[in-house]
Amino acid sequence: MTQVFDLAANSTRELNQTLQRANGGSAIEQWRVVNPNGAHNLAVGLDAPSRVEIEGHVGYYCAGMNKYAHIVVHGNAGPGLAENMMSGLVRVTGSASQYAGATAHGGLLVIEGDASSRCGISMKGVDIVVQGAVGHMSAFMAQSGRLVVCGDAGEALGDSLYEARLYVRGNVAGLGADCVEKSMKDKHKREVEQLLAEAGISGVDGAEFRRFGSARELYNFKVDNAHAY
Amino acid sequence: MCGIVGLFAKTPGFEAELGQHFAQMLREMTDRGPDSAGFAVYRDAVPFGQIKLTLLAPEGFFWPDFEAALHSAFDGIERLSLHGNHAVVVTSVWLADLAEWLRAGFPQLRVLSSGGAIEIYKEKGLPERVIEHFDVAAMSATHALGHTRMATESAVTTEHSHPFSTGEDLCLVHNGSLSNHNRLRRDLEKRGVRFATDNDSEVAAGYFTWRLREGDTLEQALSRGMRDLDGFYTFAIGTRDGFAVLRDPIACKPAVISECDDWVAMASEYRAIARLPGAAAAKSWEPEPGRIYSWSH
Numbered sequence: 001m002t003q004v005f006d007l008a009a010n011s012t013r014e015l016n017q018t019l020q021r022a023n024g025g026s027a028i029e030q031w032r033v034v035n036p037n038g039a040h041n042l043a044v045g046l047d048a049p050s051r052v053e054i055e056g057h058v059g060y061y062c063a064g065m066n067k068y069a070h071i072v073v074h075g076n077a078g079p080g081l082a083e084n085m086m087s088g089l090v091r092v093t094g095s096a097s098q099y100a101g102a103t104a105h106g107g108l109l110v111i112e113g114d115a116s117s118r119c120g121i122s123m124k125g126v127d128i129v130v131q132g133a134v135g136h137m138s139a140f141m142a143q144s145g146r147l148v149v150c151g152d153a154g155e156a157l158g159d160s161l162y163e164a165r166l167y168v169r170g171n172v173a174g175l176g177a178d179c180v181e182k183s184m185k186d187k188h189k190r191e192v193e194q195l196l197a198e199a200g201i202s203g204v205d206g207a208e209f210r211r212f213g214s215a216r217e218l219y220n221f222k223v224d225n226a227h228a229y
Numbered sequence: 230m231c232g233i234v235g236l237f238a239k240t241p242g243f244e245a246e247l248g249q250h251f252a253q254m255l256r257e258m259t260d261r262g263p264d265s266a267g268f269a270v271y272r273d274a275v276p277f278g279q280i281k282l283t284l285l286a287p288e289g290f291f292w293p294d295f296e297a298a299l300h301s302a303f304d305g306i307e308r309l310s311l312h313g314n315h316a317v318v319v320t321s322v323w324l325a326d327l328a329e330w331l332r333a334g335f336p337q338l339r340v341l342s343s344g345g346a347i348e349i350y351k352e353k354g355l356p357e358r359v360i361e362h363f364d365v366a367a368m369s370a371t372h373a374l375g376h377t378r379m380a381t382e383s384a385v386t387t388e389h390s391h392p393f394s395t396g397e398d399l400c401l402v403h404n405g406s407l408s409n410h411n412r413l414r415r416d417l418e419k420r421g422v423r424f425a426t427d428n429d430s431e432v433a434a435g436y437f438t439w440r441l442r443e444g445d446t447l448e449q450a451l452s453r454g455m456r457d458l459d460g461f462y463t464f465a466i467g468t469r470d471g472f473a474v475l476r477d478p479i480a481c482k483p484a485v486i487s488e489c490d491d492w493v494a495m496a497s498e499y500r501a502i503a504r505l506p507g508a509a510a511a512k513s514w515e516p517e518p519g520r521i522y523s524w525s526h
Contacts, residue, residue: 037500056503057509076499095514097485135518
């Protein structure tokens with residue numbers, strides 16, 4: 001049964017304490033959160049496979065540190081969406097502001113609109129699927145995980161990239177340092193299509209994407225620098 | 230940090246209630262700027278041939294003496310209305326003559342704004358205090374821009390608060406910090422731009438004042454500003470007919486714009502917009518880096 005939490009009548013702290021009380025030991029909790037009005041820090045630090053639907057736009061740091069939970073925002077999200085997510089699913093039906101999915105270790109982040117600058121910055125294993133475009137400096141220092149962009153990518157995509165794999169269907173304004181285009185093999189096409197399917201995005205052909213990754217030319221990749229340790 | 234809000238009415242009905250909505254937007258940005266607050270409001274346009282000035286006086290200034298001196302010096306003072314330590318003067322006197330007279334006789338007064346419709350108010354303390362002091366909620370206006378300040382680059386005083394005037398009916402509010410403001414201030418001073426404070430945002434205002442005086446359109450001035458101003462910024466610029474928004478190309482400083490049939494709003498964070506009537510159904514988006522957005526009546 002879905003329970004309703006009204007942010008017009010209760011505080012952000014009460015919301016998070018209520019949601020964090022679920023421990024995964026009993027039935028899966030389902031919540032509808034109403035009247036978010038752009039508030040910050042909603043549904044953060046969840047640690048159980050709850051289902052949370054937020055009805056409206058949210059502010060900064062929504063769904064941060066998420067583990068196991070499925071969180072859907074019916075609206076736009078401010079900066080820092082799903083920051084440091086560990087697992088679970090975060091979906092935004094609108095657009096997301098800066099650094100969505102920053103440093104996230106796992107799980108799936110779906111943005112049905114556009115993501116702004118620095119999407120997936122320092123991502124460490126999360127999968128991010130963006131139905132629209134991403135802004136500049138996306139996947140900066142991305143370490144692992146996959147970023148799938150159905151629209152365009154802004155300047156300096158994948159700057160100082162490590163092992164994350166980036167797929168872009170639209171135009172790329174420019175690549176960052178050490179980011180290069182790589183061949184799109186069958187296995188990559190299948191990987192994109194699987195991620196699109198997981199994200200619930202249909203009608204997009206995996207073959208239309210281009211793949212980008214690290215050229216592994218920066219300091220950390222040079223064996224000659226190993227003597228420093 | 231700092232917070233910026235702007236609200237622009239698209240219908241006469243919304244103009245009548247603009248103050249109450251604008252007040253709520255400014256209040257919502259308290260967390261981003263509890264040190265001081267200020268706003269520019271565009272209302273009660275004066276007839277052609279007249280000009281409106283907002284003056285700021287230090288604590289304890291005795292306005293009746295000023296009023297008497299003003300009337301004995303000039304014919305053509307249409308209105309003098311007092312709002313705490315601010316006064317609005319409407320006059321048909323030539324602006325340069327009045328400004329010269331003020332500098333000579335009342336150097337302690339600051340001209341916060343001049344133009345046909347603009348009025349600027351600013352004060353130290355929480356936005357709530359400023360909102361109540363100037364009864365913002367009761368104002369009707371075509372548009373208004375506001376700023377809540379968390380000071381990082383210069384002192385917390387009323388004079389250091391935003392908005393800064395950038396010419397007739399023009400003003401600037403800034404969220405961010407500039408790194409080349411000292412050199413730029415020296416260059417602008419050589420070109421005759423006067424500065425009242427050591428504030429970095431005032432330098433940006435002075436820069437735009439200079440460019441507009443040189444004949445740039447607002448768009449040209451802003452484009453050139455992107456080249457000459459080094460630092461982080463989201464700017465909102467008020468004009469006689471509307472306002473413009475510009476984020477620097479790196480775009481670390483936030484901004485959200487929403488638009489519906491009745492209004493256009495911009496704010497540092499969406500929560501300042503969330504309680505406007507019709508906000509949930511309004512089109513909301515984040516302005517792109519380095520792109521100029523503008524609205525006018």
